[in-house]
Amino acid sequence: MIASIRGEAVEVGADHVVVECAGLGHHVVVLPSTAAAATRGAEVRLATSFIVREDAQTLYGFPDRETRDLFDVLRTVSGVGPKLAMAVLSVLEPVALRRAIGEGDLGALTKVPGVGKRVAERLALELKEKIGGPPSAAANLGAPEGSALVRQQVVDGLVGLGFPLKPAESAADSVMQENPEASPAVALRGALAILGKKG
DSSP, X not given: OOOEEEEEEEEEOSSEEEEEXXXXXXXXXXXXXXXXXXXXXXXXXXXXXXXXXXXXXXXXXXXXXXXXXXXXXHTTSTTOOHHHHHHHHHHSOHHHHHHHHHHTOHHHHTTSTTOOHHHHHHHHHHHHHHHXXXXXXXXXXXXXXXXXXXXXXXXXXXXXXXXXXXXXXXXXXXXXXXXXXXXXXXXXXXXXXXXXXXX
């Protein structure tokens, strides 16, 4: 998992930056505000989330760990993929997002392009206990107890290792049902064991 990246911004677009690191240019998808703050030729440092799918590998970058962790948690909600999670964070700053979810403010959530009433309701319902409230309430977003987040990390890791998406999801679900408190490393080992038996 690529957790962060630091290097020179050799290209800056409306929704991405290309960061040169160790001689390689990494295309990083970022929020519009992050792109606006970047300067070509200047050093940038981003917290990142690397998402591997059967048809794409994409690196997403954020100004800090808090925003990155919110992005990862948003993706645990059914119907919310990386693009929609980025749209949410483009419209709502972390504090405003927590407030909207904590208060069940569907009006604020539906201001995000692509978020209708049903998706807004799912966000408010599924994430209230995870991120609704002040920053202190969400200080452990990346901790092992976030079983939905751990599941997503395991699925991403398995797909990155070459396993098909559906079997990866099935194995991750089995591990998390058996041990909801598993850390990402433990859950990944368990999922690999399940897939190894099937193979």
